[in-house]
Amino acid sequence: MKAASLKEIKTELDMLHPAQLKELCTRMAKFRKENKELLTYLLFESQDEDAYIKGIQEQMDEQFKEVKKGRTYEAKKQIRKILTFVNKQIKYSGSKRTEVELRIYFCQKMKKTGITLSASTFLGNLYLRQYLTIQKAVATLHEDLQYDYSEEIKLL
DSSP: OOOHHHHHHHHHHSOOOHHHHHHHHHHHHHHHHHHHHHIIIIIITTHHHHHHHHHHHHHHHHHHHOOOSSSSHHHHHHHHHHHHHHHHHHHHHHHHHHHHHHHHHHHHHHHTTTOTTTTOOOHHHHHHHHHEEEEEEHHHHOOHHHHHHHHHHHHH
8 A cells, every 4th residue: 555645644634524534544643652752742832832841851850860881782772762763753843942952951961971972982982972972963943942952961
């Protein structure tokens, strides 16, 4: 089966009754966890982006507490898992400001873990990629926000 284009889907959704639209959304949410998470974000959390960011940061704090500092291999796996979680949350939001804040917070927490980034090439490269991604995202923001975030980036 070939998937319809986005334009075709939009026109078809415009023709549906609200009850049918609700049924389609709930059916779609049943199939994949990511669909349900995205729908949760859109319905409940997208109105207050700051609270959403704080919630994600709290979850990151909990995940970073579990990182095993003595074992580089296990720490690498756990940090990669945290980054995957952060990337998913950034994708749901779609906001560059949210992306910058979460990535900066991730880098700050990564430095505070106590793991030397030079001990593992992977972790050093991961940190560097996040740093470069932050710089690219900041360049797309408003000038005032660029200045604010540039101060935080200097500390990284």
